[in-house]
Amino acid sequence: MERLAGRIILLWGWRRALTAFLAGALAVLAQAPYDFFAVCFVSFPVLVWLLDGAAAPASAGPLRRMLPSFATGWWFGFGYFLAGLWWIGGAVLVEADSFGWALPLAVMGIPALLAFFYGFACVVARLAWSNGIGRIFALAFGFGLAEWLRMFLFTGFPWNAIGYAVMPVPLLMQSVSVVGLIGMNALAVLVFAMPALLAGQRHLKVGLALAVLLVAAHVGFGYWRLSVPVKADGRSVAVRIVQPNIDLSEKWDAGVRDRIFRTMLDLSGQPPENGGAKPELILWPETSVPFYFTERPDALVALGDLLDRGQMLIAGAMRGEAGISGKGEERYYNSVVAINDAGEIVDAVDKVHLVPFGEYIPFADLLGRFGLEQLVAGPMNLAPGIERHAISLPGGARTLPFICYEIIFPDLVAVDVASTDIIVNVTNDAWFGDTPGPYQHFRQAQIRAVETGLPLVRAANTGISGVVDQRGRIVDALSVNSRGTIDATVPVGGRDAAAFGSNRLNGLVILFFVGAFGVGMGIGQRQRLN
Numbered sequence: 001m002e003r004l005a006g007r008i009i010l011l012w013g014w015r016r017a018l019t020a021f022l023a024g025a026l027a028v029l030a031q032a033p034y035d036f037f038a039v040c041f042v043s044f045p046v047l048v049w050l051l052d053g054a055a056a057p058a059s060a061g062p063l064r065r066m067l068p069s070f071a072t073g074w075w076f077g078f079g080y081f082l083a084g085l086w087w088i089g090g091a092v093l094v095e096a097d098s099f100g101w102a103l104p105l106a107v108m109g110i111p112a113l114l115a116f117f118y119g120f121a122c123v124v125a126r127l128a129w130s131n132g133i134g135r136i137f138a139l140a141f142g143f144g145l146a147e148w149l150r151m152f153l154f155t156g157f158p159w160n161a162i163g164y165a166v167m168p169v170p171l172l173m174q175s176v177s178v179v180g181l182i183g184m185n186a187l188a189v190l191v192f193a194m195p196a197l198l199a200g201q202r203h204l205k206v207g208l209a210l211a212v213l214l215v216a217a218h219v220g221f222g223y224w225r226l227s228v229p230v231k232a233d234g235r236s237v238a239v240r241i242v243q244p245n246i247d248l249s250e251k252w253d254a255g256v257r258d259r260i261f262r263t264m265l266d267l268s269g270q271p272p273e274n275g276g277a278k279p280e281l282i283l284w285p286e287t288s289v290p291f292y293f294t295e296r297p298d299a300l301v302a303l304g305d306l307l308d309r310g311q312m313l314i315a316g317a318m319r320g321e322a323g324i325s326g327k328g329e330e331r332y333y334n335s336v337v338a339i340n341d342a343g344e345i346v347d348a349v350d351k352v353h354l355v356p357f358g359e360y361i362p363f364a365d366l367l368g369r370f371g372l373e374q375l376v377a378g379p380m381n382l383a384p385g386i387e388r389h390a391i392s393l394p395g396g397a398r399t400l401p402f403i404c405y406e407i408i409f410p411d412l413v414a415v416d417v418a419s420t421d422i423i424v425n426v427t428n429d430a431w432f433g434d435t436p437g438p439y440q441h442f443r444q445a446q447i448r449a450v451e452t453g454l455p456l457v458r459a460a461n462t463g464i465s466g467v468v469d470q471r472g473r474i475v476d477a478l479s480v481n482s483r484g485t486i487d488a489t490v491p492v493g494g495r496d497a498a499a500f501g502s503n504r505l506n507g508l509v510i511l512f513f514v515g516a517f518g519v520g521m522g523i524g525q526r527q528r529l530n
Helices: 002-009 014-030 037-052 062-092 095-129 132-148 162-166 178-199 202-228 254-269 298-307 364-368 404-408 410-416 434-453 503-529
Strands: 233-242 282-285 312-321 332-338 346-352 397-403 420-429 456-460 465-470 472-480 484-492
Touching: 002 178, 014 037, 014 062, 014 162, 037 062, 037 095, 037 132, 037 162, 037 178, 037 484, 062 095, 062 434, 095 132, 132 162, 132 178, 162 178, 162 254, 162 404, 162 434, 162 484, 178 202, 178 410, 178 434, 202 364, 233 254, 233 456, 233 465, 254 420, 254 484, 282 404, 282 456, 298 434, 312 346, 312 397, 312 420, 312 434, 332 397, 397 404, 397 410, 404 410, 404 420, 410 434, 434 456, 465 484, 472 484
Parallel strands: 233 282, 282 312, 397 420, 420 456
Antiparallel strands: 233 484, 312 332, 332 346, 456 465, 465 472
């Protein structure tokens, strides 16, 4: 092991960059749908050894001294995000004639930008670097800090955060209810990087013992929490989820809108399987209504005929409204609308966190001068919603909707769930086909259920639709590119979060404890060397 580490430490030039790139790309196998987390016990030790050799001349200035560690982290991140997000290119190919030119930007540009976070992580780690276990703590802090910043900087995009690698199944998801994704990111890197100590004897026994202890606590807490009954007060909501599997090429084709709407009605109106109860809530995916209700009042009449007494439909739909006092340009929103058994729209929630370049153009006036337009097929540039609120069902249960990738933001979900019974996620992952994208998206939604202690119901146009309980267990789901419905009874009545305070606060405490330990060890090691 020492020989291997020595060779990696001494790599230079393109060989160093390629090794970092491959180590990052390999780490993606720990994410859904592969869930082979063991590869991270290779990727992160390799990164540690690369950083061991990422030294600049002693005479170099501060920025020059940071460059080798930044470059190592950037190449690691570029490999990780390129291998994990290549499927984003499918969105611009839906209308390749119009947006094919943007394929390199989507496939290469986004990973290149996200890689800056991992470059930053390695610079932070290298500031407290030492020869022993302190550098493992420093790396864990650097990555934990970078992943935390990735949640909100530049609108945020915490997709495939490292912490998800240690949560492939419900048994291994429960710790997130205590430390949140922030803590899981730091602890995951801490454990994954510990085998780097095998290349020397310094702190080896302590490091491996700590890694074993953390893994045992992770598994043990998961086993205990899954054995404890889920809180319930006897109330439940019968839910039907509709997955229509509509081709995107037809989505906004005026000639097939009636057929699409009829498909939605037929799937929604099927009798329950095995003589089950009629659904109180019917859930349609994001933008599943192929027209504006203001243009088709007959559609509301048809929905009123479909819904029995006490039923409610929550459907993804585009919504438009005029400017203030009827003046100015009309604004359009990506929304969910609630429709009662009389065919009336009784509530609506607009998407608050829009997708940059997919649903709106940042700095539109400036970028428009260079001819840069919306990069994916869609009817218009959208406006963000003002606030999110829960929708009350006829039986009194409250559902909180998150549209598309809003569900990947832990803080966004946690802020609004205080008085909620069910988390609702509607999405249209048809943009990405049968690639890792829909599986990664579903996994992140699944983790939100565990973090918040609330059940999740999810409707996706082409999949993955499903019902997830408060502990992250999949009650039922539909596969990608299938058409059908899910009928499920969802117990409600009290959040099932771990009673250890705010998991976000706990995660930040762990993150900065890891950082303080790494800095302390680094300073102590330097003093001994001097």
